[in-house]
Amino acid sequence: MSKNFEVSTLLDYYGMLLTDKQREAVEYYYNDDLSLGEIAENLDISRQGVRDSIKRAETILYEAEEKLKLMKNTKLLRNGLETIRQKIDVIDGLNMKRYRSNDINESIKVILAELDKLDEI
Amino acid sequence: MSKNFEVSTLLDYYGMLLTDKQREAVEYYYNDDLSLGEIAENLDISRQGVRDSIKRAETILYEAEEKLKLMKNTKLLRNGLETIRQKIDVIDGLNMKRYRSNDINESIKVILAELDKLDEI
Numbered sequence: 001m002s003k004n005f006e007v008s009t010l011l012d013y014y015g016m017l018l019t020d021k022q023r024e025a026v027e028y029y030y031n032d033d034l035s036l037g038e039i040a041e042n043l044d045i046s047r048q049g050v051r052d053s054i055k056r057a058e059t060i061l062y063e064a065e066e067k068l069k070l071m072k073n074t075k076l077l078r079n080g081l082e083t084i085r086q087k088i089d090v091i092d093g094l095n096m097k098r099y100r101s102n103d104i105n106e107s108i109k110v111i112l113a114e115l116d117k118l119d120e121i
Numbered sequence: 122m123s124k125n126f127e128v129s130t131l132l133d134y135y136g137m138l139l140t141d142k143q144r145e146a147v148e149y150y151y152n153d154d155l156s157l158g159e160i161a162e163n164l165d166i167s168r169q170g171v172r173d174s175i176k177r178a179e180t181i182l183y184e185a186e187e188k189l190k191l192m193k194n195t196k197l198l199r200n201g202l203e204t205i206r207q208k209i210d211v212i213d214g215l216n217m218k219r220y221r222s223n224d225i226n227e228s229i230k231v232i233l234a235e236l237d238k239l240d241e242i
Binding site: 013014016017064067068070073076077080081083084087088090091094098099101103104107108110111114115117118121 | 185188189191198201215220224228229231232236238239
């Protein structure tokens with residue numbers, strides 16, 4: 001069984017769509033790097049049961065991303081917000097040095113506060 | 122059975138998590154405003170089957186939102202982007218009228234392009 005470490009990231013987004021057993025198995029396997037045997041012992045199920053849980057969980061995680069695109073869209077959002085923040089810093093720097101406009105300062109302040117809020121979602 | 126029209130919005134986000142039958146029943150009921158009897162006829166199942174499908178679908182939709190918060194976060198995102206756009210317009214207006222800085226113009230252009238991209242997600 002090959003490990004695809006994207007699963008670990010998908011788990012952050014869609015872990016709550018899994019059953020407790022599926023989530024535990026995937027966490028042990030991808031986050032804690034336990035062997036199938038060790039996981040089987042921890043969960044008190046067979047090695048084949050662990051393998052099935054992980055395979056089923058991976059299918060659910062990938063289907064959820066295929067349908068909802070949370071991981072992809074979150075990356076786009078983070079990149080977009082970062083670009084906006086950089087350009088606001090450019091405008092802010094110019095305003096501090098050259099134009100000294102309070103109206104611009106005020107708008108920059110509001111935009112930075114919004115960017116901080118959007119970083120939280 | 123009372124109609125909660127939030128379901129229609131949740132359907133836009135999480136409809137793909139439903140089975141075809143569940144989704145069709147909910148669409149007929151909330152989007153097309155058909156009666157349970159009409160839906161039963163269209164889907165060739167019993168009225169009770171329709172009722173069960175819709176109830177089950179609603180549970181899935183609300184649980185998905187509870188877990189993933191796509192509807193809530195999308196609202197926050199749209200509001201945040203709108204506020205940023207308004208403040209960029211303020212800065213743009215001031216720059217056009219008073220400061221005439223190409224460096225500011227260039228940054229505004231990049232920010233507006235990013236906002237357009239983020240509006241698409």
